[in-house]
Every structure is written in C-alpha cells, then in structure tokens.
Amino acid sequence: MYNFIIIFFFLILGLILQNVKGFPVSIYKFLNKVVIYFCLPAIALYYIPKIEVSKDLLFPIGAAWITFGGSYLVFTFLGKKFGWSRKLIGCLIITAGLGNTSFLGYPIIEALYGTDGLKTAILVDQPGSFVILSTFAILIAAVYSRGKPNGIQIIKKIAFFPPFIAFIIACGMNFLNYDFDAYLQFFFQKAGSLMTPLAMFSVGLQLQFDSKSQHWRFLGLGLLYKLVLTPAFIYLLYVVILQQDSKAIEVTIMESAMAPMITASILASSHGLKPKLSSMMIGYGIPISFITLTIWYFILQI
Numbered sequence: 001m002y003n004f005i006i007i008f009f010f011l012i013l014g015l016i017l018q019n020v021k022g023f024p025v026s027i028y029k030f031l032n033k034v035v036i037y038f039c040l041p042a043i044a045l046y047y048i049p050k051i052e053v054s055k056d057l058l059f060p061i062g063a064a065w066i067t068f069g070g071s072y073l074v075f076t077f078l079g080k081k082f083g084w085s086r087k088l089i090g091c092l093i094i095t096a097g098l099g100n101t102s103f104l105g106y107p108i109i110e111a112l113y114g115t116d117g118l119k120t121a122i123l124v125d126q127p128g129s130f131v132i133l134s135t136f137a138i139l140i141a142a143v144y145s146r147g148k149p150n151g152i153q154i155i156k157k158i159a160f161f162p163p164f165i166a167f168i169i170a171c172g173m174n175f176l177n178y179d180f181d182a183y184l185q186f187f188f189q190k191a192g193s194l195m196t197p198l199a200m201f202s203v204g205l206q207l208q209f210d211s212k213s214q215h216w217r218f219l220g221l222g223l224l225y226k227l228v229l230t231p232a233f234i235y236l237l238y239v240v241i242l243q244q245d246s247k248a249i250e251v252t253i254m255e256s257a258m259a260p261m262i263t264a265s266i267l268a269s270s271h272g273l274k275p276k277l278s279s280m281m282i283g284y285g286i287p288i289s290f291i292t293l294t295i296w297y298f299i300l301q302i
Helices: 002-017 027-050 055-082 086-097 105-144 151-159 162-175 182-193 195-206 216-241 247-256 262-270 275-301
Strands: none
Touching (some): 002 275, 027 105, 027 182, 027 195, 027 262, 055 086, 055 216, 055 247, 086 105, 086 216, 105 151, 105 247, 105 262, 151 162, 182 195, 195 262, 195 275, 262 275
8 A cells, every 4th residue: 555655646746846936857867867776776686686586487477578578569560550640659668668566566466475486576576577678678768769770779778787787796695595785785675676666756746637638649659568468368378278277377467457667657757768658557447447456356366
C-alpha cells in the first residue's frame, strides 16, 4: 500500500506543480539523471548479488525477455508498415517492452501471493527487466535517437552507462558469492528507494492531458501490447503449450501484465524519444493496469 501512495502522491504533485507559475518545470531533466545515474546502479548493487542461480530462473526471466523481444518485433513491423518516425518506434519498443515489475510488481505480488511470490517477482525483475533496461533498452535508445547510428558511439554509451557498469560489478559479485557489508547494503537500499518518488515526480511534471494530442492512438497500441497481449502470450506459451502449472508461473504471468516501467519512460524521455508519449504510457498505464491486473488475477484462478 505504501508504494501505491508514494506513486500517486508524487505523480499528482508533479501535475500540480507544472501549472504553478514560476516553478522550474525543467527540473525533471535533472531528476531523470538522478534516477538513471544514481538510483538504478544502487538497485543493481543491492539486489543482484543476492540472487540464487538455478533452473527455476528460466521461466520468470524468460517472460521479461519475451516481452521486450516481442515489443521490438511488433513496433518495428508497425513502424515500417505505417511510416512512423524512428523516435516513435524507439519510444514504443522501450516503454511497452518493459514492465513495472518492481515498484508496482513487488507490493502487488506480495499482497496476492505472499513472500514466496515475491521471490519469483524478484527473478522477473532483476535478471529480467533490469538487465534488459541496462543493456538492450539503452542500445535501442541510442540507436533510435540518432539519425544514423554510430556503432562505436553506441558501444561506448552502453559500456559507460552507470547502471550497466553496476550490473557487471554485481554479476561478478554474485558469481564470487560475495556481497557488500551491511552499511553499504543499507546505503544502496536507501538510494534505490528514492527511484519511485523521483521518477513519478518527473513523470508528473511532463504529463499532459491533451484531448487533441497526436499520441492517443500510439498510447492505445502501447498499452494494448503491454497490458493485454503480452500476458496473453505468456499464458498461452507457459500454461497451454508448455503445460506449466504452479504459483511461480501465475506470478510470472501477473508480472508480465504490469504497467510500463517508470525508468523505461525516463530512459526514453532523456534520449528525446517522444517524451510526452513516454510520460503518458506511465501516467495512464499505471491506473489502467489496476483494472487489467484484476482481470488477469481472476483468469488465473479459474
């Protein structure tokens, strides 16, 4: 419940302050950098060394990669078919391809499935969504924000991307079965906890409720893919085709149905990939997802 309050409080605060005369709305650019360069590395350094590697990782992690891969294929195809701009395609790939599997996912899953469900949610989020965000999402952002992609510059951008560096360090620590001392872990945990309020405040400062916006159709397509088609495909693949039947699979499907990831929106926005649409994917996606998640939960109980 605390996470939900934080999310909506800071989103509404941003919406209010963007209409206050004299308030420096452009501060969202600074907040975006704090989220990407400070909060995300802290999250990686706190969680990844603690992940237990086993075959049970395959289905939860696979769902996140399938979601992002499907997003790339779907929106690249549609973009070429209808002549969309590269920035629009890149925006939809990133924001529809990554789910809010932690700050929305963790409390929802814990409420519905308890601590055992939370363990599965962490697997979907950290080796799945977070790794994609730190690698392929930054690759898409770099490629689609430029007219002519420069391979060396893109490699540099990924290699020196702080969350990616933190991810590599954290993976090495996991492999060596080593973790930071308690004081550093406490610092990383607290630094990571700043992500949700800062990110939602940034989204609120950018979110525009414009009935004449040219983005409504694309918003609908992005949310249709993320909230409906993705969990439907994961359900079909895991339950119907592969005959998997467990609470872990239920949690995985619920995680695949989460609203778009807040930091994916920040990443797209910071690279100039349709910032208004990026914010709309979060601003509308989160409240709508509460309805679709309820529907998916009841489907899984049948």
